[in-house]
Amino acid sequence: MFKLPELSYAYDALEPYIDAKTMELHYTKHHQAYVNNLNAAIENYPDLQNFTLEEIICNLKNMPDPVKTAIEDNAGGHLNHSMFWTMMTKNSKAKPYNKLEKEINKIWGNFDKFKEEFSNQAKKVFGSGWAWLSLSKSGKLIISSTHNQDNPLENGLKPILGLDVWEHAYYLKYQNKRVDYIQAWWQVVNWQQIEENYNKYI
Numbered sequence: 332m333f334k335l336p337e338l339s340y341a342y343d344a345l346e347p348y349i350d351a352k353t354m355e356l357h358y359t360k361h362h363q364a365y366v367n368n369l370n371a372a373i374e375n376y377p378d379l380q381n382f383t384l385e386e387i388i389c390n391l392k393n394m395p396d397p398v399k400t401a402i403e404d405n406a407g408g409h410l411n412h413s414m415f416w417t418m419m420t421k422n423s424k425a426k427p428y429n430k431l432e433k434e435i436n437k438i439w440g441n442f443d444k445f446k447e448e449f450s451n452q453a454k455k456v457f458g459s460g461w462a463w464l465s466l467s468k469s470g471k472l473i474i475s476s477t478h479n480q481d482n483p484l485e486n487g488l489k490p491i492l493g494l495d496v497w498e499h500a501y502y503l504k505y506q507n508k509r510v511d512y513i514q515a516w517w518q519v520v521n522w523q524q525i526e527e528n529y530n531k532y533i
C-alpha cells in the first residue's frame with residue numbers, strides 16, 4: 332500500500348513564503364487524502380498493489396474502468412505532491428547553477444526570461460493544476476501545465492520542476508493573489524534537487 336513520504340523539513344521551514352499552516356494542511360490533509368483514496372481504489376486489485384506510482388501513472392489507460400478516474404486523480408495527486416515537497420527548501424539558491432543553468436540560458440536566453448515564462452504558465456492555469464518544467468522525449472526542456480492532478484509523465488514528458496497552483500496551496504496566506512504566491516515560491520525552489528532531477532534524465 333502507498334504511504335505518505337516523510338517531509339524533510341518542518342512545517343514552518345519555508346516561512347514566510349509558504350506559511351506553516353498551509354504546509355501542514357497541504358501535507359497532512361490533502362496529500363494524505365490522495366494516498367488514502369489511492370489505496371482505497373486499488374484495494375480490490377492485488378496486482379496493482381505491486382505497481383510503482385510511476386508505473387500506474389504511465390499505464391492509466393489500462394487501469395480497471397470502475398476505479399480508473401479515482402486512480403488517475405489520486406495516483407497523480409500522490410506523485411505530484413511527493414515530488415513537490417522535495418522541490419522546495421529553506422536553503423534555496425537563487426537559481427540553477429550547473430548543466431541545467433546552461434541549458435536554460437541556451438533556450439530562454441537567461442534565467443529571468445525562463446522564470447517569467449514559467450510564472451506566466453502557472454498564472455494561466457484555469458482552475459486547479461500545475462506548471463512544469465520537463466524534458467521532452469528528444470531531451471529538450473519545455474514549460475507546460477497540467478490540469479487537476481495530471482502529471483507530465485502521462486504525456487511522455489519527464490518532469491524536473493513543478494508548481495502546485497491549486498488554491499489549497501496558497502489561499503490561506505495569499506487568498507486570490509496567485510501571482511504573489513508564484514513570486515514568493517521562487518525563493519524556496521530547491522535548485523540542487525532540480526539539477527539532480529535534470530541530471531537523472533539527461
Ligand code: MN3
Pocket residue numbers: 357361412495497499500
Ligand atoms: Mn496540492
